[in-house]
Amino acid sequence: MSSLDAIIRELGRAAARARGARYAVHALVAALAWIALMLVIARLTPFEGRALAAAVGIPIVFVIALGAWLLRRPSAAVLMRLADFRLGLKERLSTAWERRSESGPMDAVQLRDALRQASGTRLATAFPVRVNRGEASVVAVLAIFSLALALLPNPMDQVLAQRQADRLSQARAAKAVQAAQKKIADNPKPTPVDPQVQKLLQDAAAKIRQADSPRKALESITPAEQQLQKLTDPGTPALSSSAQNLANALSATAAGKSAAQAISSSPAQGAQSVRDLASQLQSLSPKDRDELAKALAKAAQQAQNSQMRDSLNKASSSLKSGDTSAAAQSLNDVASQLDSLQQQENTDQAVASAINGLEAARQELAAQADRDATGQGAQANAGTSASPGASPGAGASGNGNGNGNGTGTGTGTGTGTGTGTGNGGTGGNGGTRGNGGNGSGTGSGSGAQSTERVYVPGQPVPGQSQNDPTPLGPGQDVPTSPYSQVIQAYQQAALDATDQSLIPGSERDLVRQYFSQLGEQSAAGPK
Amino acid sequence: MIAEEPRVDAAKVTELARSIETELARLIVGQQALVRDTVISLIAGGHVLLEGVPGLGKTVLVRSLGQALSMSFSRIQFTPDLMPADIVGTNVIGDEAGRREFHYQAGPIFANLVLADEINRATPKTQSALLEAMQEHTVTVGTQTRPLPSPFFVLATQNPIELEGTYPLPEAQLDRFFFKILVPFPSEKDLLEIARRTTGESAPQLRAVADAEAILAAQQVAREVPIAEHVLLYAARLIGATHPDRTELDGVRRYVRWGASPRGLQTLVLAAKVRALLEGRYNVAFDDLSAVAPPALRHRIFLQFEAEADGISADRLITDILEHTVKESARA
Numbered sequence: 001m002s003s004l005d006a007i008i009r010e011l012g013r014a015a016a017r018a019r020g021a022r023y024a025v026h027a028l029v030a031a032l033a034w035i036a037l038m039l040v041i042a043r044l045t046p047f048e049g050r051a052l053a054a055a056v057g058i059p060i061v062f063v064i065a066l067g068a069w070l071l072r073r074p075s076a077a078v079l080m081r082l083a084d085f086r087l088g089l090k091e092r093l094s095t096a097w098e099r100r101s102e103s104g105p106m107d108a109v110q111l112r113d114a115l116r117q118a119s120g121t122r123l124a125t126a127f128p129v130r131v132n133r134g135e136a137s138v139v140a141v142l143a144i145f146s147l148a149l150a151l152l153p154n155p156m157d158q159v160l161a162q163r164q165a166d167r168l169s170q171a172r173a174a175k176a177v178q179a180a181q182k183k184i185a186d187n188p189k190p191t192p193v194d195p196q197v198q199k200l201l202q203d204a205a206a207k208i209r210q211a212d213s214p215r216k217a218l219e220s221i222t223p224a225e226q227q228l229q230k231l232t233d234p235g236t237p238a239l240s241s242s243a244q245n246l247a248n249a250l251s252a253t254a255a256g257k258s259a260a261q262a263i264s265s266s267p268a269q270g271a272q273s274v275r276d277l278a279s280q281l282q283s284l285s286p287k288d289r290d291e292l293a294k295a296l297a298k299a300a301q302q303a304q305n306s307q308m309r310d311s312l313n314k315a316s317s318s319l320k321s322g323d324t325s326a327a328a329q330s331l332n333d334v335a336s337q338l339d340s341l342q343q344q345e346n347t348d349q350a351v352a353s354a355i356n357g358l359e360a361a362r363q364e365l366a367a368q369a370d371r372d373a374t375g376q377g378a379q380a381n382a383g384t385s386a387s388p389g390a391s392p393g394a395g396a397s398g399n400g401n402g403n404g405n406g407t408g409t410g411t412g413t414g415t416g417t418g419t420g421t422g423n424g425g426t427g428g429n430g431g432t433r434g435n436g437g438n439g440s441g442t443g444s445g446s447g448a449q450s451t452e453r454v455y456v457p458g459q460p461v462p463g464q465s466q467n468d469p470t471p472l473g474p475g476q477d478v479p480t481s482p483y484s485q486v487i488q489a490y491q492q493a494a495l496d497a498t499d500q501s502l503i504p505g506s507e508r509d510l511v512r513q514y515f516s517q518l519g520e521q522s523a524a525g526p527k
Numbered sequence: 528m529i530a531e532e533p534r535v536d537a538a539k540v541t542e543l544a545r546s547i548e549t550e551l552a553r554l555i556v557g558q559q560a561l562v563r564d565t566v567i568s569l570i571a572g573g574h575v576l577l578e579g580v581p582g583l584g585k586t587v588l589v590r591s592l593g594q595a596l597s598m599s600f601s602r603i604q605f606t607p608d609l610m611p612a613d614i615v616g617t618n619v620i621g622d623e624a625g626r627r628e629f630h631y632q633a634g635p636i637f638a639n640l641v642l643a644d645e646i647n648r649a650t651p652k653t654q655s656a657l658l659e660a661m662q663e664h665t666v667t668v669g670t671q672t673r674p675l676p677s678p679f680f681v682l683a684t685q686n687p688i689e690l691e692g693t694y695p696l697p698e699a700q701l702d703r704f705f706f707k708i709l710v711p712f713p714s715e716k717d718l719l720e721i722a723r724r725t726t727g728e729s730a731p732q733l734r735a736v737a738d739a740e741a742i743l744a745a746q747q748v749a750r751e752v753p754i755a756e757h758v759l760l761y762a763a764r765l766i767g768a769t770h771p772d773r774t775e776l777d778g779v780r781r782y783v784r785w786g787a788s789p790r791g792l793q794t795l796v797l798a799a800k801v802r803a804l805l806e807g808r809y810n811v812a813f814d815d816l817s818a819v820a821p822p823a824l825r826h827r828i829f830l831q832f833e834a835e836a837d838g839i840s841a842d843r844l845i846t847d848i849l850e851h852t853v854k855e856s857a858r859a
Contacts (some may be wrong), residue, residue: 081757081855089756090806090808090810090812090813091758091810091811091812091813091816092808092812094757094758095753095754095755095758095810095811096810098755098756099753102753104753105751105752106537106748106751106752106753106809107753109537109809110753110810111810113808113809113810114810184855248799374607460723
């Protein structure tokens with residue numbers, strides 16, 4: 001050995017190796033202990049991030065060990081002392097190192113003696129790379145323990161799976177709400193209430209996402225639906241039926257036939273057609289005028305809307321008296337009311353879309369909540385999702401078509417969007433949602449009762465009869481429509497929904513088959 | 528930086544000590560530790576108190592040492608009627624050139640090697656006559672102080688069993704002794720050898736292997752042996768551990784009345800330096816301190832009566848202290 005510096009370098013390298021091995025084993029022990037701790041915690045409580053926490057802990061432990069290895073390097077004096085102690089050098093090296101800058105009478109000979117003694121030993125053996133037997137035992141025990149914990153079944157896994165299924169369900173429900181939101185946003189006919197509807201849906205989606213459980217999420221849907229209901233105009237059904245009666249009445253006249261078709265098609269077209277009719281009054285023959293006056297009188301008689309009734313009465317009487325300008329003025333008033341009806345229907349359509357979205361979310365959440373309650377929450381599958389407006393409804397006509405899967409949703413809306421087989425709720429008292437997810441109502445349902453508040457988002461198919469509009473029930477704020485008038489719209493909505501993957505693949509064929517059967521029944525005769 | 532070379536080659540000190548030991552071994556059978564400790568004291572310039580039952584060769588050892596060293600040697604047999612003047616000398620009336628006047632008659636203390644045989648048989652007054660000589664290497668008679676020859680080396684003996692009519696050495700006197708060496712009873716093998724050597728036709732004659740100058744030079748070299756700070760710290764801790772109010776050892780707290788003095792630390796370090804040289808080393812090691820601790824400290828630790836009642840000796844406490852005092856390198 002040439003000098004003390006060379007000795008220090010060699011000792012430093014050996015010590016670094018030995019300490020590196022020691023700290024690595026320390027880190028291994030700590031890492032295994034950390035993993036074991038995470039696994040134990042994961043068995044005591046549902047711990048979703050256990051794998052991540054365990055994985056993150058390992059590099060952290062090794063980084064800490066590396067830091068300790070770097071920071072706790074022994075000084076040269078300590079290295080010399082340890083070498084003296086472990087190699088039996090009788091404090092030669094430490095004395096020589098300490099007095100390396102001294103020039104006492106015996107320092108030189110002492111240094112030579114120290115170097116000579118050091119050259120006769122293997123300095124690296126002062127810092128052997130070895131693993132403490134106790135630590136090795138701890139590593140083995142911890143490894144076996146951790147492995148056992150990892151391999152043995154963990155009762156918390158089911159809880160975690162249920163939570164995940166809950167979250168997925170809530171996410172799907174929120175997505176359904178967002179789909180409704182998007183649908184409204186994409187509507188080419190915006191309504192004044194669209195911003196409010198959007199805001200309500202946005203809040204509902206956020207609450208659904210943030211809810212602790214599907215059951216909690218369900219609680220946020222009903223208030224949202226109630227608020228949406230407030231946005232609708234309660235007079236719309238009366239005005240709508242009045243318009244339909246007008247169309248029916250006009251269809252029997254030569255002059256008003258085109259107007260009747262236009263009104264049946266849409267109130268806006270009807271308004272334009274009625275204006276056209278008003279401008280053509282003077283050119284009509286007396287016979288046509290008389291026929292038109294009678295039709296208007298009949299429509300006025302059936303009209304449930306007072307303004308419409310008044311305007312029709314005025315138009316009828318003016319025509320009878322030959323005052324075509326006054327009649328034209330009255331018909332223009334009727335046209336204005338049809339415009340107003342169009343606006344209201346647009347609004348109701350937006351609200352209906354929103355409610356349908358919420359109902360789809362409700363269906364999804366309710367199914368998951370049911371599975372949670374029966375301990376099958378972990379067996380989540382997408383098959384429980386319902387499509388907005390996909391269900392044929394609650395059979396608003398009350399004829400019990402054997403598919404009475406309208407499930408009173410407890411919100412008083414009875415939208416019948418569920419797919420379960422439960423019987424229709426009465427009066428919207430809640431808790432009667434479908435109990436399955438098989439979407440294949442078995443005919444046990446009795447259909448919605450006539451007093452059930454069923455809102456049908458589908459538009460009646462143009463040209464179909466509207467002679468017998470269902471009257472509004474007590475507390476009912478939306479009209480019901482005959483089954484035969486909405487089946488096509490429902491079918492289209494259901495097929496759209498299946499295409500949008502809101503209904504699982506295994507159920508899509510079933511849904512298509514179901515609606516095709518309904519379509520055949522619809523074609524066979526009015527329901 | 529150019530290192531200053533020692534005035535005497537350190538190896539020569541080792542050789543000197545070994546030659547003395549070898550020479551003594553011709554007459555002293557076994558007792559290597561006794562001889563080694565005595566030589567350490569000699570080279571360190573300290574005085575030795577030899578304690579042992581009669582017939583173990585204490586006096587023979589000192590006399591042999593006197594023969595092995597070509598230095599003046601005197602023996603004082605301490606008895607109860609021994610007076611201080613019998614040791615340090617006195618002024619006596621003489622007749623010089625017809626004039627009667629006092630002149631100083633030097634006592635036996637004026638020698639390089641002084642054997643104070645059975646020192647505890649003299650009265651404390653007489654024992655204290657040695658105090659100045661041992662510490663200051665001077666003797667004051669009347670108003671005049673006279674230096675003692677150098678090197679000055681007192682080897683006192685005492686018998687631990689015949690306590691009747693003895694005067695235990697006071698603490699101050701004990702502290703002046705560099706080492707207190709216990710003379711053990713020889714082993715059976717050594718006894719046979721003693722019988723062979725001393726009952727034959729002739730006893731071996733020792734030759735002088737060193738003189739005063741060599742011993743003084745060796746003493747100077749021994750003081751130059753370096754000692755590392757952490758080794759020195761260990762020595763200080765050993766001394767601190769002998770004090771009941773500083774130690775963490777229950778035995779010391781319970782049995783020790785007074786611990787070792789700073790002079791004990793000086794003794795410990797100096798003796799360790801000499802031992803290092805004798806071991807062929809040029810630095811003090813922990814082992815050196817451990818080896819010299821018993822003879823250096825056993826007479827500096829004053830025990831409670833409870834220790835005697837419980838059969839606890841100073842040596843046992845020193846062993847405990849050595850076992851429990853932490854060495855820095857072991858902790859690093």
